[in-house]
Amino acid sequence: MQDEGIKEKVREAARNNFRGGANCAESVLLALLESGLIEMPLETVAVATAFGGGIGLTGGVCGALAGAVMGVSAAHGRKKPLAGTQQEIIDRLYGNPGLYRFFNQIPYKFQEKFGALTCAELNKDYSEWFNKDRFRNCMNITIETAAMAVDFILQGKNEGYTQPFGKNLAGKE
Numbered sequence: 001m002q003d004e005g006i007k008e009k010v011r012e013a014a015r016n017n018f019r020g021g022a023n024c025a026e027s028v029l030l031a032l033l034e035s036g037l038i039e040m041p042l043e044t045v046a047v048a049t050a051f052g053g054g055i056g057l058t059g060g061v062c063g064a065l066a067g068a069v070m071g072v073s074a075a076h077g078r079k080k081p082l083a084g085t086q087q088e089i090i091d092r093l094y095g096n097p098g099l100y101r102f103f104n105q106i107p108y109k110f111q112e113k114f115g116a117l118t119c120a121e122l123n124k125d126y127s128e129w130f131n132k133d134r135f136r137n138c139m140n141i142t143i144e145t146a147a148m149a150v151d152f153i154l155q156g157k158n159e160g161y162t163q164p165f166g167k168n169l170a171g172k173e
Contacts, residue, residue, distance in 0.1 A: 006150055006154075010031045010037070010146045011031075011147050013030070013031035013034045015139065015143050017030050017031055018138075018139045018142050018143070023048075023052030023053070023063055024051070024062065024063035024145075025049070025051035025067035025070070026045055027064070028068050028145055028149060029047075030048075032074075032075075032146065032149055032153070037071070037150065038071055038074040038153070039074075047070065051066040053119055053129075057129075058119075059119045059120030061117055061119070062116075062117060062118060062122055065106070065110050065145060067142075068145045068146065068148060069103070069106055071149045072106060072152045075153045075156065075157075076153070076161075077099070078099070097160050100165070100168070101161050101162065101163045101164070102152075102156055102160075102163055104163075108167075109148060110145065122137070122141060
């Protein structure tokens with residue numbers, strides 16, 4: 001399936017999931033699973049439940065972003081994180097190529113697109129949580145974040161993990 005076709009399929013699944021009552025994180029992760037881009041038991045979508053409303057409505061990291069990160073990590077993360085020597089384990093994360101180079105891009109692209117990383121900031125213009133406009137805002141973010149996750153899953157498959165780091169705690173370049 002062409003990239004745009006799979007993105008549209010994932011957008012539609014995320015929309016349907018969100019409208020059906022799944023939270024933002026569940027909607028994104030479930031859409032990626034339903035599309036066949038990631039493989040894991042359906043029950044593992046439960047790991048996303050707590051991320052709705054920025055982790056249990058605390059307003060922290062956007063649940064749609066968390067669901068996308070989980071989905072991209074399911075596709076590209078380490079299946080056996082302790083395999084190899086200690087240096088090999090470290091290099092798979094911090095090296096070039098290295099997974100942190102790849103994953104580091106996700107929050108920066110999200111913030112560039114939506115202007116913030118937290119649920120509280122993304123919804124600051126809505127005084128009531130149970131507001132139709134806030135719901136539509138979150139649904140749009142969820143749908144577009146699901147499509148963004150598709151881009152990252154495909155990018156990792158096509159390009160690998162040699163991207164330059166954005167700002168990071170380790171001071172890596």
